[in-house]
Amino acid sequence: MSLQDVLDQIDSDLPAATDRLLDLLRIPSISTDPAYKADCDRAADWLVADLNALGIDTQKRVTPGHPMVVGHLDGDGPHLLFYGHYDVQPVDPLNLWARDPFDPAIEDTDKGRVIRGRGAADDKGQLMTFIEACRAWKAVNGALPCKLTFFLEGEEESGSPSLVPFMKENADELRADIALICDTGLFESRVPAITTMLRGLLGEELTITGPSRDLHSGMYGGPAINPIRVLSGIIAALHDDTGRITVPGFYDGVPELPDALRQQWQGLAFDHAGFLGDVGLDTPAGEQDRTPLEMIWSRPTCEVNGIWGGYTGDGFKTVLPSEAHAKISFRLVGTQDPHAIRESFRKMVTDMLPPDCSVEFHAHGASQAGAFDISDPAFEKARQALSDEWPDPAAYIGCGGSIPIAGHFQNILDTTPMLIGFGKDDDQIHSPNEKYDMESFHKGIRSWARVLDALTKG
Amino acid sequence: MSLQDVLDQIDSDLPAATDRLLDLLRIPSISTDPAYKADCDRAADWLVADLNALGIDTQKRVTPGHPMVVGHLDGDGPHLLFYGHYDVQPVDPLNLWARDPFDPAIEDTDKGRVIRGRGAADDKGQLMTFIEACRAWKAVNGALPCKLTFFLEGEEESGSPSLVPFMKENADELRADIALICDTGLFESRVPAITTMLRGLLGEELTITGPSRDLHSGMYGGPAINPIRVLSGIIAALHDDTGRITVPGFYDGVPELPDALRQQWQGLAFDHAGFLGDVGLDTPAGEQDRTPLEMIWSRPTCEVNGIWGGYTGDGFKTVLPSEAHAKISFRLVGTQDPHAIRESFRKMVTDMLPPDCSVEFHAHGASQAGAFDISDPAFEKARQALSDEWPDPAAYIGCGGSIPIAGHFQNILDTTPMLIGFGKDDDQIHSPNEKYDMESFHKGIRSWARVLDALTKG
Numbered sequence: 001m002s003l004q005d006v007l008d009q010i011d012s013d014l015p016a017a018t019d020r021l022l023d024l025l026r027i028p029s030i031s032t033d034p035a036y037k038a039d040c041d042r043a044a045d046w047l048v049a050d051l052n053a054l055g056i057d058t059q060k061r062v063t064p065g066h067p068m069v070v071g072h073l074d075g076d077g078p079h080l081l082f083y084g085h086y087d088v089q090p091v092d093p094l095n096l097w098a099r100d101p102f103d104p105a106i107e108d109t110d111k112g113r114v115i116r117g118r119g120a121a122d123d124k125g126q127l128m129t130f131i132e133a134c135r136a137w138k139a140v141n142g143a144l145p146c147k148l149t150f151f152l153e154g155e156e157e158s159g160s161p162s163l164v165p166f167m168k169e170n171a172d173e174l175r176a177d178i179a180l181i182c183d184t185g186l187f188e189s190r191v192p193a194i195t196t197m198l199r200g201l202l203g204e205e206l207t208i209t210g211p212s213r214d215l216h217s218g219m220y221g222g223p224a225i226n227p228i229r230v231l232s233g234i235i236a237a238l239h240d241d242t243g244r245i246t247v248p249g250f251y252d253g254v255p256e257l258p259d260a261l262r263q264q265w266q267g268l269a270f271d272h273a274g275f276l277g278d279v280g281l282d283t284p285a286g287e288q289d290r291t292p293l294e295m296i297w298s299r300p301t302c303e304v305n306g307i308w309g310g311y312t313g314d315g316f317k318t319v320l321p322s323e324a325h326a327k328i329s330f331r332l333v334g335t336q337d338p339h340a341i342r343e344s345f346r347k348m349v350t351d352m353l354p355p356d357c358s359v360e361f362h363a364h365g366a367s368q369a370g371a372f373d374i375s376d377p378a379f380e381k382a383r384q385a386l387s388d389e390w391p392d393p394a395a396y397i398g399c400g401g402s403i404p405i406a407g408h409f410q411n412i413l414d415t416t417p418m419l420i421g422f423g424k425d426d427d428q429i430h431s432p433n434e435k436y437d438m439e440s441f442h443k444g445i446r447s448w449a450r451v452l453d454a455l456t457k458g
Numbered sequence: 459m460s461l462q463d464v465l466d467q468i469d470s471d472l473p474a475a476t477d478r479l480l481d482l483l484r485i486p487s488i489s490t491d492p493a494y495k496a497d498c499d500r501a502a503d504w505l506v507a508d509l510n511a512l513g514i515d516t517q518k519r520v521t522p523g524h525p526m527v528v529g530h531l532d533g534d535g536p537h538l539l540f541y542g543h544y545d546v547q548p549v550d551p552l553n554l555w556a557r558d559p560f561d562p563a564i565e566d567t568d569k570g571r572v573i574r575g576r577g578a579a580d581d582k583g584q585l586m587t588f589i590e591a592c593r594a595w596k597a598v599n600g601a602l603p604c605k606l607t608f609f610l611e612g613e614e615e616s617g618s619p620s621l622v623p624f625m626k627e628n629a630d631e632l633r634a635d636i637a638l639i640c641d642t643g644l645f646e647s648r649v650p651a652i653t654t655m656l657r658g659l660l661g662e663e664l665t666i667t668g669p670s671r672d673l674h675s676g677m678y679g680g681p682a683i684n685p686i687r688v689l690s691g692i693i694a695a696l697h698d699d700t701g702r703i704t705v706p707g708f709y710d711g712v713p714e715l716p717d718a719l720r721q722q723w724q725g726l727a728f729d730h731a732g733f734l735g736d737v738g739l740d741t742p743a744g745e746q747d748r749t750p751l752e753m754i755w756s757r758p759t760c761e762v763n764g765i766w767g768g769y770t771g772d773g774f775k776t777v778l779p780s781e782a783h784a785k786i787s788f789r790l791v792g793t794q795d796p797h798a799i800r801e802s803f804r805k806m807v808t809d810m811l812p813p814d815c816s817v818e819f820h821a822h823g824a825s826q827a828g829a830f831d832i833s834d835p836a837f838e839k840a841r842q843a844l845s846d847e848w849p850d851p852a853a854y855i856g857c858g859g860s861i862p863i864a865g866h867f868q869n870i871l872d873t874t875p876m877l878i879g880f881g882k883d884d885d886q887i888h889s890p891n892e893k894y895d896m897e898s899f900h901k902g903i904r905s906w907a908r909v910l911d912a913l914t915k916g
Contacts, residue, residue, distance in 0.1 A: 031773075032771070032772060032773025032774060032775065033771065033772055033773060034772065089775060090769065090771060090773075090775055092769070092771065093672075157775075158773050158774060159774060199676065201676070201776070203774045203776075205774070210739070211737040211738055211739055212737050212738030212739075213737060213738075213886070213889055213890075214551075214554075214888070214889045214890070215737060215888075215889065216859065216887055216888040216889070217759070217761045217763060217787060217789070218657065218659070218789060218857070218858045218859025218860055219754070219858050219859060219883070220737065220754070220858070221754075221759040221761045221787075221789055221858065222743070222744040222745070222748075222750070222753035222754055222757055222759045222789075222858070223730075223733075223734060223739075223742040223743060223744050223750035223753045223754065224734065224737065224739055224743060225739065225741075225743040226743070226761055226762060228693070228762040228764075228765050228784075229693060229694070229696075229697065229761075229762055231690070231765075232689070232690040232691075232693035232694045232762070232765070233690075233693075233694040235686070235687060235690035235691075235694075236687070236690045236691040236693075236694035236695075237694075238687075239687065272681075275681075276681060276682065279669040279670050279671060279673060279678065279682065280669055280670025280671075280814070281668070281669055281670075281681075281682055281683065281814045282813060282814050283683075283812075283813035283814050284681040285680070285681060285682060285683040285684070285812065285814075286680040286681050287680070290680075292680070292681035295680035295681045296677070296678070296679075296680055296681065299680055301675070301679040301680045303675045303679045303684055303687075303776075303778055304684060304686040304687055304690070304767075304768065305675060305768050305769055305774070305775060305776055305777050305778070305779075306686075306767065306768035306769040306770045306775070306777070306779075307686050307689075307690070307765055307766065307767050307768060307770070307782065308765065308766045308767075308770040309762075309764065309765050309766075310762065310763050310764035310765060310785070311548070311550070311763055311764040311785060312764045312765075312766040312783070312785075313490070313491065313548060313550065314490060314491055314492065315489075315490025315491060315548075315616050315822070316490060316616065316617060316661045316663070316763070316785055316787070316822040316823070317490065317547060317548055317615075317763060317764070317785075317888065318659070318661075318761075318763055318787055318860075318888065319763050319764070319888055319889075320761055320763070321763075321764075324765065325770070326686075327768070327769060327770075327774055327775075329675060329679075329774070329776055331675070331676060331679050331680075354741075354743065355740060355741035356738070356739045356740050356741050356743075364773070364774040365774070399676070400676045400677050400678070400679065400680070401674065401676030401677060402676055402776075425677070428671070429674055429677075430672070430673075430674040430775065430776065430777055431671055431672045431673065431674070431777075432671075432672070
């Protein structure tokens with residue numbers, strides 16, 4: 001049987017594949033919120049059942065957090081591992097969703113058909129592209145063309161706390177030739193891409209405490225320190241006027257972009273104006289001497305992801321609060337050391353505290369940036385396979401997001417990570433009304449069939 | 459019948475008076491939250507019924523917001539008006555309450571008996587001290603000693619939007635010789651006091667918008683402006699390093715304290731260390747060349763009462779939010795003009811916005827500071843009456859809070875406001891676990907009987 005038969009099978013099975021994805025999307029597997037623990041479990045069970053039905057010997061594996069789904073299929077040829085995650089982001093603000101985020105649906109939009117729902121793109125839709133490619137391959141050929149390991153986690157959106165211990169404990173079982181990771185996107189929503197540079201991520205939550213209880217701002221306003229004001233001062237001081245981050249030592253290990261890469265990226269003709277214009281912006285913020293593409297792919301950042309304190313309801317309350325809180329994340333590049341930066345950040349904040357204020361820190365994950373070696377000939381094979389499926393030839397690109405797992409495959413398992421995904425810039429992942437284009441899903445499945453073929457035909 | 463008979467009647471009726479207060483405290487009349495509109499109405503009805511039972515011709519009067527309760531009793535002697543408010547503050551954070559805030563109870567603490575519940579001190583317990591004094595007076599004497607008007611509002615905790623229009627429309631009906639206002643406290647929880655200086659209050663809510671939707675901080679962090687960072691920078695810039703407020707023109711109309719008043723206040727031997735120590739603080743914040751008492755009574759402030767934006771739930775979400783919000787209030791003194799300051803604040807914020815950011819403002823009340831003339835001999839009579847009831851002689855004091863109604867009585871009704879109240883510093887008004895000491899309630903009722911006697915015996 002030929003690759004074309006598999007592609008035809010994918011085309012004819014698309015409605016059934018879509019139904020399977022909708023089924024998985026109905027499970028609200030929000031990993032960051034303990035209220036959804038049973039749902040995360042349910043999503044894992046769903047995948048275990050589906051992979052076993054495909055003849056892959058799959059189990060749910062216990063961790064201190066949400067379970068891993070690990071499946072194996074013996075076979076000849078190279079040993080490929082596939083990684084995806086079944087957990088999804090929280091859905092708030094819920095009132096901005098046009099429909100229940102966990103009642104997914106196919107919608108016809110002026111940009112084509114989309115699958116709408118939380119997790120459609122990140123990452124349930126993406127991980128199902130590979131599973132559906134395997135299903136079609138098996139339906140046509142009776143067997144898959146290589147030794148395969150599935151490794152699906154349920155804590156990606158909450159910093160993957162169980163991942164490294166699990167990988168270390170099961171390194172011999174998980175080691176493979178190449179780890180295919182499907183959690184990235186097309187370049188400019190159009191050009192198929194293999195992502196070879198990823199930013200690292202460091203998450204910190206801090207609580208500044210001033211008075212021992214909430215006070216009346218009339219009774220105490222003036223002499224009593226206001227922790228919201230203190231927190232605001234700290235946040236304001238994290239960047240200087242030129243947009244550089246002021247945490248001492250922060251830029252240690254940030255490399256300048258090699259000229260060759262800068263030129264290649266310039267060749268991509270990234271639409272800076274469109275990128276910002278799509279989200280209502282005109283003027284690049286951040287470091288003023290960098291292009292937006294450089295900023296996203298090769299420069300570190302510091303962002304406040306959440307802030308709260310005092311009275312936040314309707315109307316007005318003249319409270320002088322006891323506490324103020326923020327969630328802050330850093331995107332890292334090159335060899336920036338997340339642990340050293342965490343220490344430096346905490347010291348900087350502590351040094352800035354006025355008398356009578358204290359701070360508590362809570363760590364939310366720490367991962368180094370990744371840059372992957374593309375000298376393995378498998379990369380060129382995969383790039384060609386992707387180029388065969390899509391109108392544009394495939395590119396090697398960077399990515400502003402953080403997929404720490406990629407570095408772990410390299411460092412812990414000595415397995416080459418290969419990041420291929422089909423998301424588009426307007427998928428609204430992590431936002432209300434997330435969607436995955438039917439084109440991404442359909443061509444994604446077809447792309448994996450082509451990549452499987454390319455990597456295994458010797 | 460003598461004053462002593464009235465005081466005796468108050469003592470013997472205290473258990474029943476307490477039960478009546480508990481009954482009123484059970485009504486969750488939170489005026490700032492539209493969800494409690496019917497409860498505010500219910501609290502007004504309760505007071506109408508109670509005053510009518512006392513022979514005071516009382517009605518609920520419709521406003522665009524919550525109703526006024528207005529009652530009249532004809533009589534000889536001076537015309538006294540009594541003002542209090544039946545609405546209460548919101549209760550969040552609810553988890554910090556040791557009991558349901560609207561299931562009030564009498565508790566024995568190591569500092570004595572207290573009435574625990576939202577509104578116990580602010581202002582239901584206080585307003586009932588006057589009503590109970592009238593009840594006892596009537597029980598003993600068969601009639602009250604003067605012409606009386608009751609004027610109780612339900613929007614004090616939400617900026618009293620209906621008050622000025624209502625006062626203007628009903629000025630002839632409400633005008634009196636003296637307006638007794640019961641919404642203040644004892645000095646240092648001990649010394650009976652008539653408050654003659656009040657700070658004004660200006661409330662502003664602002665929303666900073668950057669991107670048109672919530673973004674993934676990996677995809678957009680760097681080139682996309684983060685509104686939390688912008689808001690933090692604005693808040694941080696509202697004070698300079700010495701604690702002075704930087705809004706242009708803010709200090710126009712702020713008088714220096716007259717030497718005589720400064721000396722009188724020094725004579726009060728205010729326990730600065732204890733004042734801050736009670737709430738876990740050591741070091742006065744704010745302007746470094748002022749004592750805490752000066753700061754609270756005679757200096758203006760700027761406080762952030764609430765801030766929120768991005769993801770504030772459990773765990774972590776790498777969102778770059780579209781919006782960030784804050785509620786900010788200014789306490790005003792002297793002749794500071796709240797409307798001019800509002801304009802100047804809004805211009806300052808707008809001028810600080812980086813490209814691509816916009817701001818929306820929402821006004822929450824604006825009142826000037828008040829300073830009341832104590833040359834009317836009624837003040838000395840009332841001060842003597844209070845001195846008779848309490849161990850310490852009564853004092854004329856300032857107050858950090860804002861009771862805009864006092865200025866309105868003076869300016870709109872040409873009625874002299876006299877602010878007498880019995881709250882203590884640890885009543886935790888506007889905070890969880892609000893209470894009113896049984897001593898405040900009991901001696902407060904007795905104090906009003908003495909004041910009524912002193913002001914009416916000619």
